[in-house]
Amino acid sequence: MLLTKHEGETFTNQTVYISGQAFIRCTFVACTLVLRETVYHLEGCSFERCNWHVDWVLMWGSPESLREIKALVSMIEQAQQQHLKDAESRAEKTHQSTPPRASGGPFA
Numbered sequence: 074m075l076l077t078k079h080e081g082e083t084f085t086n087q088t089v090y091i092s093g094q095a096f097i098r099c100t101f102v103a104c105t106l107v108l109r110e111t112v113y114h115l116e117g118c119s120f121e122r123c124n125w126h127v128d129w130v131l132m133w134g135s136p137e138s139l140r141e142i143k144a145l146v147s148m149i150e151q152a153q154q155q156h157l158k159d160a161e162s163r164a165e166k167t168h169q170s171t172p173p174r175a176s177g178g179p180f181a
Contacts, residue, residue, distance in 0.1 A: 076114060091115070108145070120152040 076095040083100040095114035107126045131138045
């Protein structure tokens with residue numbers, strides 16, 4: 074199966090169908106990502122405030138099905154953790170670059 078390739082693109086406030094496509098170093102911001110049971114490829118992508126719609130049949134007794142859904146959940150967890158780290162880093166930099174206010178006492 075040939076996948077439609079997207080490289081270095083940014084998707085914002087869109088519904089994006091992941092299935093049947095390859096996304097390499099793409100950024101997704103506030104998107105709804107739809108994943109159905111077919112081939113897809115995600116590599117080096119970042120996700121910020123995205124919702125996932127996953128339509129997947131997990132076959133009883135199929136370790137492959139479980140591995141695939143676990144890998145997806147792990148990727149989503151890593152993206153959320155990275156987003157939190159980035160937000161904390163930005164907040165810390167903002168706090169460090171804000172000059173302290175002069176205190177002139179109660180009558181200043």
